[in-house]
Amino acid sequence: MEFLRPASWAEALELKAEYPDAVPIQGGTDVMVEINFDLRRPARLLDLNPVAELSRWSTTGGVLRVGAGMTYTSLIRELSADLPGLAQASRTVGSPQIRNRGSVGGNLGAASPAGDSHPPLLAADAEIEVESRARGSRLIPATAFYQGVKRSALAPDELIRAFHVAPATGPQYFSKIGTRNAMVIAVCSFAIALHPRRRAVGTGIGSAAPTPRRAGAAEEYIAAELDWDSRAALDPRVVARFGELVAQAASPIDDVRGTADYRRHALGVLARRTLTWAWHEHMRERTTT
């Protein structure tokens, strides 16, 4: 196995162009497990750790650009206010050791339907910045990024450089079901983001379909039903309907972590609860401003 260590982003793109089969590695929390268990035997590893820019973030034109190599720990520490949903999801990733190594870029690269960062990225309308030497960079909306179980829109010669997302302008919540109280892969998960200025609601469903996905019908329904200008409490029937629509948006399976019926049921519960929390927070903010 060849171990490639580019010193810069440009060099990384060169190497990826030359060796499209090279597997990028950042924290190694997915890749090393696969190698250790002999599930994967890549001819080359492309170590992105020396590319320092990947672990930084910046703001341009009111939009955050977060380097793909930023660890969950850094993200929780530095971006909890701007990206509360993603920060909450990051807190649920593995153990402290895993959060110290793992990154959103790695989560995107693996494109597992159970990846914790996907639902909040979907709910917040994030875009993924990818780049190749041949075709330069492009932005892929998160909705278009996930294409199948562990398959993404990334071309073989491309690398994930960053994701772009607007700082939260409203409440965001992330909830994840696991059969123990920490260090668990999602049985299913759900993210919600209220966008009061646009009067829109974003959602993300994890681990309940071949890919992470949004619950489009639920988003449209609730955005229309919410009384954005008043401080009216939520109608329980509306909350219930939202939960039903989220559950219907999933296509879960039975597996070793849970049953399809349970996943669908739990998503409905999570949708109702997170919506309620988000709306209460929205009302509180309206009261204080």
Added chain:
Amino acid sequence: MTTSKATTSANTFGGIGGNLPRPDGTLKVRGEFAYSSDLWLEDMLWGATLRSPHVRARILGIDLTEAIAMPGVHAVLTHDDVPGEKHYGLDRRDQPVLAVDQVRYQGEAVAIVAADHPETARRAAKAIKVSYEPLPPVVDPAWALDPASPPIHPGGNVVRRQPVRTGVFLDGPGAPPADVVVVGEYEVGMQDQAFLGPESGLAVPAEDGGVDLYIATQWLHVDRDQLAPCLGLPPELVRLTLAGVGGAFGAREDLSMQVHACMLALRTGRPVKIVYDRQESFFGHVHRHPARMRYEHGADADGRLVYVKAEILLDGGAYCSSSLAVVGNAASLGAGPYEVPNIHIDAYGVYTNNPPCGAMRGFGAVQACFGYESQMDRLAAACGLSPVEIRIRNAVSEGSRIATGQLVDTPAPLAEMLAELAAMPMPDLPAERPGPDLRDLPGGVSQTTRGEGVRHGVGYAVGLKNICYSEGFDDYSTARVRVELLGGKPHVLVHTAAAEVGQGLVTVLAQIARTELGVANVTVAPADTRVGSAGSSSASRQSYMTGGAVRAACAAVRDRLAAHGPAESLTEILALTGPIEETREYRHRPTFPMDPFTGQGDSHTQLALCVHRAVVAVDVELGLVKTVELAAVQDVGRILNPIALEGQIHGASAQGLGLALMEEIQMEGGRVLNPSFTDYLIPTILDMPPMRLSILEHPDPHAPYGLRGAGEPATLSSTPAIVAAVRNATGLELPRVPIRPEHIALT
């Protein structure tokens, strides 16, 4: 928080009763402890194992050509290469060293390889071509009971059937009249010991034709006694030394890679190391027997038990392992620590093509405890009594007889323990606190609730566990104690073959030597087979047995010193005599077989009790559980080392919590679906709550220092207490463990 009833005078120089830290503690926390997987020699080879992908299949042929031809490969061996006996086993020699003509479970070892690099060894193992003819497996233990099921071994699929009959049931199966009858069917899933240090060891060929094996195990001598015949060597040429053990819990009672590493070392003339990875480890050791149980309890209107009927079916999997003794435990302890005038129990262990099951902490008593304690709660409800009251009314005490007719001839203050437990203060309930911390709620920081759907419940359970080996087994331990002057000062060397598996035994043995000899400077030598057998680090027996042996050897040393008169100091005597060394074997009082038809007999050495109260918060909509507190009262006879003892009770309770809420090897048609710590979940620090402990010291006059084995009892009662608390919170029956979220949310 721990309160000890009796005051134990902790002497200042590290004798018994003191809170001595363990020598391996800091090293383990810092990641510096040398485990068996860290063993290394300059010129060693690496072994790898080819395992069966089939649950049951005939082996039509094995083609080694390609594997042998690979550069770096030094040996590729099959059952044809086993030098001696081709089968081994703790009680029955029914398990092949390497599969002979057929495989009986998924993961059975078929061939082994030694190569100069672990990766080469693994690739070579994969290059072995085995031609299989899959056969229909027997995976339902109920079918295995049927004489018409295809026999997995000659003699049929029933490994042991052990009845227990007392009172009217000696005359027939008809139950006596009872005012209240409750019936329940219960199921226990397949739990894994989930030790952290995978199976590993290093075999070094010796010039005398023998082999030295450095190994993580629970019983060096029983390993040797199984190894030597398979290797075709006399026992004295098979020498074992204990390597760093990363947990055991019963999973190291059976052989795993021992014979394989020795075969490869003897064949290649090179040291051979084998280390399983996590996935292989799940196929490399036995698991806890899954159980299906039907219980019927009859009581009078006051809730006093009239009779207990039970059928307990234990799935032993493909090989016998410890199934015989596990069935004996389930039967003899199957009614629990209660006074029951009429008992009718049938416990069965069967062969199936599921993974072999054998020893795990609690050993047959865990499964039965979940059954009879679930029943006691049902009975309490039917009689309109509290769970504590129904147990107190039926509790054994000194002078009672258990199901086997064995007299409880040592203190057994179960009623007092329950009263003390019930009187303990209740914890704060997290969902009722303002602004709860997510970590205190079901789901933790995964933020599934901020109090919505959360209900609280409280549950109680008790458990009865036998300590030491039972049913007439010649159970003994050996200790060699040497006192000498080192640098002009008295020094004690304690040498035993007892396996330190993380339970803290080496600390306790040194404490005993200090107390007995009054010498502060004590070294515990590495455990090996150069001294006699210590028996297994199993059955909560090592403080009792090897502790007893060390104490006896110290007494013998003391006798020799005493011959020199009390006037002289130890230093003066030793200057005169040189080193004084004594070796002693220690045996507990004899036990006897269970009667094959009535189960009667004094089969157990010592009986131990633990009681638990669990307080849980359950998210009833999502089915997630947070155990808020576990409180326990355990009688240990005599505390030797408080901090180590508390650790044992905490750990045993955590393992019981795991069985209640998450730990299960999931099976489909005999195949393991979750052989990883990603999907076989064990409790984390956010799952295991703080414990409130009360440790009692009612001495057992038959045991050294009056002590009572303490490693297992808390594993029993923890599970049913937590399940009772979840039932209390949800109103659901929950007849199966582990409880899965859908059992709560979708029932």
